[in-house]
Amino acid sequence: MKKIVAAFVLSSLAGAVFAQQAIKPETMIKYRQSGYSFMSWNMGKIKANLEGNFNKEQVIAAANVVAATANSGIGMLFAPGxxxxxxxxxxRVKPELFQPQHLDKLKExxxxxxxxxxxxxxxAATGDVAAIKVQFGKTGGTCKGCHDEFKKD
Ligand code: HEC
Structure with missing residues (x-):
């Protein structure tokens, strides 16, 4: 059993390394900055909808981009190098993001x-404006939660 687990861990690590080697470090930096910028644009759209005329379809589309960015495995773009x-x-990444002693915080x-x-x-899919407002605030708080720890101003 131990051997199987070890083999699995090794093969998934090898897979991760292989997948990342296909992308140059400078490309990873560009991709992650683009991802965050694009996500930021979509957060801005939700904010504008909450403050002005609320368009449910636009808010759903924007929220789906934010979730998709979160689910994309963007963390892979913080590889060594x-x-x-x-x-x-x-x-503007802080060195702490790459240090093992900060891994628990990063995961959190x-x-x-x-x-x-x-x-x-x-x-967003429910169209409940009051609930979206609350959840938008919570989501924005988690952007700041990471930036405070791992992004330079
Ligand atoms: C897990 C950590 C983390 C989370 C969560 C996070 N960010 Fe970031 N963000 C970073 C880091 C690190 C950088 C710096 C990337 C770089 O310069 O290589 C960054 C950079 C950015 C940038 C600048 C991009 C550029 O072009 O330089 C924007 C805008 C941004 N984040 C917006 C957001 C928004 C909006 C959210 C939430 C919806 C968010 N981020 C969530 C870590 C995070």
């Missing part, structure tokens, strides 16, 4: 974000 600027390409803030983002998509 992406800790610092590469030439002119700047990254990333887990919070995933949970709330998926809940946002679920609540």
């Amino acid at each position: 992406t800790e610092k600027d590469i030439g002119d390409l700047k990254t 803030v990333a887990g919070n974000f995933n949970r709330e983002a998926n809940e946002l998509a679920r609540v």
Whole structure:
């Protein structure tokens, strides 16, 4: 049993390494920044809807992007080699994100974000504006929760 588990862990790790080697570190940085920027645009759309004319379809579409970004495995784009600027390409990630002693914290803030983002998509589908407002606030709080720990200002 132990052997099977070990083999499984090894093969999934090997798979992860292999999948990541196909992408250059500078591309990973660009992808993750694009992902966060695109998600931010969609959060902004939800905010505008909550403050102005509420369009249910637009809010659902935007919330689905936020959830999909959370579910995309964006964490894979923080592979070794992406800790610092590469030439002119700047990254605002803090070194702590890559340090084992901060792994529990990273799991916590990333887990919070995933949970709330998926809940946002679920609540958006109901069209209940008051509930969406509450869940939007919770989701935004999880962005900040990670940024405070792992993103430079
Ligand atoms: C688990 C951690 C984490 C979560 C959750 C998170 N972010 Fe970030 N975010 C980062 C890190 C790290 C960077 C810096 C990336 C870099 O520069 O390489 C970043 C960068 C950004 C950027 C700048 C992108 C750029 O072009 O440089 C924006 C905008 C952003 N995040 C918005 C959001 C929003 C909105 C949410 C929530 C809906 C969110 N983030 C959730 C960690 C997180």
